[in-house]
Amino acid sequence: MHTKSEIQVDSTLEKTWSVLVEKAIHPDKFMSELGDFEIKEREENEFIRTIFAEEGDVIELIIMNPEEWTIKYNLVKHPFLKGTMVNRLEEREGTVFVVFETDREPTLKELAGLDMTPALEAAVLQIKEKVEGDKS
Numbered sequence: 001m002h003t004k005s006e007i008q009v010d011s012t013l014e015k016t017w018s019v020l021v022e023k024a025i026h027p028d029k030f031m032s033e034l035g036d037f038e039i040k041e042r043e044e045n046e047f048i049r050t051i052f053a054e055e056g057d058v059i060e061l062i063i064m065n066p067e068e069w070t071i072k073y074n075l076v077k078h079p080f081l082k083g084t085m086v087n088r089l090e091e092r093e094g095t096v097f098v099v100f101e102t103d104r105e106p107t108l109k110e111l112a113g114l115d116m117t118p119a120l121e122a123a124v125l126q127i128k129e130k131v132e133g134d135k136s
Helices: 013-025 117-133
Strands: 002-009 037-040 046-051 058-065 070-077 081-092 095-106
Touching: 002 117, 013 058, 013 070, 013 081, 013 095, 013 117, 095 117
Parallel strands: none
Antiparallel strands: 002 095, 037 046, 046 058, 058 070, 070 081, 081 095
16 A cells, blocks of 8 residues: 655754754664664665564665665564665755655555554654754
8 A cells, every 4th residue: 555644843853854864873872662673784875674562563674865865674574564765865945844655555464455644643743743843
């Protein structure tokens, strides 16, 4: 299921990008309920991230492309989802937008029709608040 959410931020591409990178490398700073995680097999703009969750481990291949302002999260292992998510920055007429898109499907029948929209809307709002709240 394809889902998309975006929000305008009052910041620069560079500042907003640094927050998206921080979210990928330090997810615990963005999700207070997050348990342990580890990053391994790290290359310059690509790494494997494992989040150890009660429901089951989540393993993602994360690819950052600073030239295109995108971070792609490919699910390698997840207890009930498969697919990808892309965090992207766009600049339109001098205004920066944070865009989150998912192409994820539940792997459990009881989750068929799962609407990812509220989670995406909360995630883009969180980035906006983090970027605009930190004026350094």
